[in-house]
Amino acid sequence: MSLVTATIKRDLIIAARNPGEWLNPLMFFLMVLALFPLAVDPDPKFLSKIAAGVVWVAALLATLLSLDALFKADVEDGTLEQWLASGESLYAMALGKVFVHWCISGLPLTLVAPLLALMMNLPDDAYGALFFSLLLGTPILSLLGAVGAALTAGVRSGGLLLSLVILPLYIPILIFGASAVYHAGIGMDYAGQLGFLASFLCISMTLTPFAVAGALKLNLSR
Amino acid sequence: MTRPAPVDQLNRFTLHCDLSAHDVSCERDDRILFEDLSLSVKKGDLIQLVGPNGAGKTTLLRLMAGLNQDFDGEVHWQGENIQSCFQDYARQRLYIGHLSAIKKVLTPLENLRWFVSSWPEVKEDDLWQALEEVTLAGYEDVPCQQLSAGQQRRVALARLLVTPTPLWILDEPFTALDKAGVEWLEAQLARHVERGGSVLITSHHALSDIPALRQIELGMHK
Numbered sequence: 395m396s397l398v399t400a401t402i403k404r405d406l407i408i409a410a411r412n413p414g415e416w417l418n419p420l421m422f423f424l425m426v427l428a429l430f431p432l433a434v435d436p437d438p439k440f441l442s443k444i445a446a447g448v449v450w451v452a453a454l455l456a457t458l459l460s461l462d463a464l465f466k467a468d469v470e471d472g473t474l475e476q477w478l479a480s481g482e483s484l485y486a487m488a489l490g491k492v493f494v495h496w497c498i499s500g501l502p503l504t505l506v507a508p509l510l511a512l513m514m515n516l517p518d519d520a521y522g523a524l525f526f527s528l529l530l531g532t533p534i535l536s537l538l539g540a541v542g543a544a545l546t547a548g549v550r551s552g553g554l555l556l557s558l559v560i561l562p563l564y565i566p567i568l569i570f571g572a573s574a575v576y577h578a579g580i581g582m583d584y585a586g587q588l589g590f591l592a593s594f595l596c597i598s599m600t601l602t603p604f605a606v607a608g609a610l611k612l613n614l615s616r
Numbered sequence: 617m618t619r620p621a622p623v624d625q626l627n628r629f630t631l632h633c634d635l636s637a638h639d640v641s642c643e644r645d646d647r648i649l650f651e652d653l654s655l656s657v658k659k660g661d662l663i664q665l666v667g668p669n670g671a672g673k674t675t676l677l678r679l680m681a682g683l684n685q686d687f688d689g690e691v692h693w694q695g696e697n698i699q700s701c702f703q704d705y706a707r708q709r710l711y712i713g714h715l716s717a718i719k720k721v722l723t724p725l726e727n728l729r730w731f732v733s734s735w736p737e738v739k740e741d742d743l744w745q746a747l748e749e750v751t752l753a754g755y756e757d758v759p760c761q762q763l764s765a766g767q768q769r770r771v772a773l774a775r776l777l778v779t780p781t782p783l784w785i786l787d788e789p790f791t792a793l794d795k796a797g798v799e800w801l802e803a804q805l806a807r808h809v810e811r812g813g814s815v816l817i818t819s820h821h822a823l824s825d826i827p828a829l830r831q832i833e834l835g836m837h838k
Contacts, residue, residue: 400733404722411721411759472715478683480734481706615684 397477398486405494415463416498419456423503426452427510438515445514446524446575453503453528454568457535458560460499462553464491464543469613474547478614484607492533492540492603500532516579523578523588530591531571537598538563544609567594629782631694631708632659633814635680640689642675649675650834652689657783657816662809662828665818671835673818674714674787680816681711681785707734709783714791716772720761724752724771727760731775738778746777750800765792776804782813790821802826 409416430448431441468474477487507528508521516524542560546552574587636656642649649672657663657680665673678684680691682698682705691698693705718727724747732738747756750770752763760768769792776784784805790798802825805815809828823829 396736397730397733400730404719404726404730407726408719408721470715471719472713472717473719475683475713475715476711476717476731479681479706479711481682481703482734615686 397480397482398490401477401487402490402494405491406497409494409498416460416502419460419499420502420506422459423452423456423506424510426455427513431513442515442517442579445511445516446520446579447572448514449507449511449516449524450527450531450568450572450575453507453532454535454564456503457499457532457539458557458564460495461536461539461543461560462546462556464495464540465547465610466543466552469547474610474614478611484610485603488540488544488603488606488610489599492536492606495540496533496536500528500536504528504532516575519581520575520579523575523584526588527571527574527584527591530588530595531567534567534591534595534598535564537595537602538567541602541605541609544606544613547610548613567591570594629780629812631782632812633657633661633708633783634659634692634694635698635709635783635814635816636692637676637680638690638692640676640679640687640691642672642679642687644672644675655680655832657814659782659812659814660809660828661830662805662815662823662826663817664823664829664831665816665834666820666831667834673834676834677785677787677816677818678713681709682706683711708781709785710775710779710781711785712772712775712787712789714788716768718760718768718771721759723755723757723759724763724774725756727771728774728778731772732778735779737780742778743774746774747771749777750774751796766794766797769793770797773801773804776808784808784813784815784817786815786817786819788818788820790819 427449434440465474477484504525508525511521511524539560542556545559546556549555570587570590574584574591577584577587638654639652641651641653653676655663665676667673675684679687682691682702685699693701698705725743728743728747732743744756747753750773752767752770752774755763755767760771773789789801793801798821802823805817805823806826808815809826
């Protein structure tokens with residue numbers, strides 16, 4: 395077994411033994427969607443109008459919440475140093491780490507989002523669009539977020555810095571993701587938005603691991 | 617302590633150590649740590665870097681291990697710059713830093729399994745034997761957070777028994793070990809150089825019993 399697959403397996407085991415780590419963003423997502431109708435106008439028509447945007451913003455912020463810890467523990471306990479010492483491709487490592495992150499953050503969000511969208515009275519036609527836009531969109535959020543997490547892994551309170559670095563990059567994903575769901579809700583075609591998300595996913599999957607690898611190397615060569 | 621035979625079998629090296637630093641200089645925050653330092657580690661060498669805190673021992677160790685590229689001069693493995701043959705080099709040397717890279721929620725066995733995943737020739741049985749040898753028999757399935765600091769260090773050091781590398785680079789390996797542990801590690805170092813391996817080590821611990829020992833003192837620059 396190579397170090398990359400061993401690391402993926404190990405990180406999944408760690409996540410399984412530390413459920414708080416990945417349940418926290420999921421709980422946040424649930425709470426936002428539960429509280430929103432209480433705080434704003436509970437009129438179903440109004441809710442169904444804003445549902446697409448609210449679900450997407452909540453998913454984005456929940457992802458952001460889980461990013462801070464992505465590389466921090468590995469930098470602090472020397473795991474990253476061992477990666478670097480192993481001579482194996484940091485590119486593959488970065489992809490592996492992001493994959494695990496998506497499995498424990500983006501994937502559960504995508505799976506529960508259609509259920510929670512019921513509370514926001516999402517239009518019936520929009521559920522498919524919501525699921526697929528999140529399925530394509532959340533891995534992009536993990537990939538882009540990993541760049542920020544790698545850059546700030548050595549900083550003591552990097553959470554704020556991470557949000558500042560990453561949030562501007564998230565905006566296009568949010569716009570296209572939410573607009574796919576909104577357009578589906580009013581009965582329009584949303585293939586274009588999903589196409590954009592898919593192509594952005596391909597680009598970020600090929601390019602961001604380079605940035606992550608570079609940032610991690612920078613963090614360790616001190 | 618008697619040592620089981622199969623682990624020993626594994627430690628027949630395919631290659632002998634030939635690591636050399638040529639005129640390396642390193643500066644940190646406008647302070648020269650060492651200048652034009654040349655050093656070679658050959659078969660059967662045990663080299664201890666000594667010097668006061670902050671003298672640059674860890675820095676030199678890390679650049680010899682290929683983890684730090686921020687220096688002048690060159691480090692060669694088998695006559696080739698380590699950066700151009702890093703993967704081959706990484707497979708032939710074992711680096712244990714002062715951060716142990718132990719994951720607290722995993723058991724010693726799971727941690728060890730991850731450490732050796734770059735060496736597919738290492739068998740599962742060897743891991744059990746190695747843990748037994750570092751007196752952790754019976755703790756194989758206990759999460760590392762329930763072990764003492766010294767026991768966690770033993771998990772990290774158990775790698776010395778199972779990874780078939782001729783060169784060991786160890787940064788303060790005696791930290792947190794008890795008296796028996798220190799004796800055991802000294803015996804391992806002596807045995808490793810006897811069978812043709814090489815060790816590059818930083819330690820404040822006196823290693824005077826081992827005949828092959830050479831000391832290099834850092835911290836002469838002001």
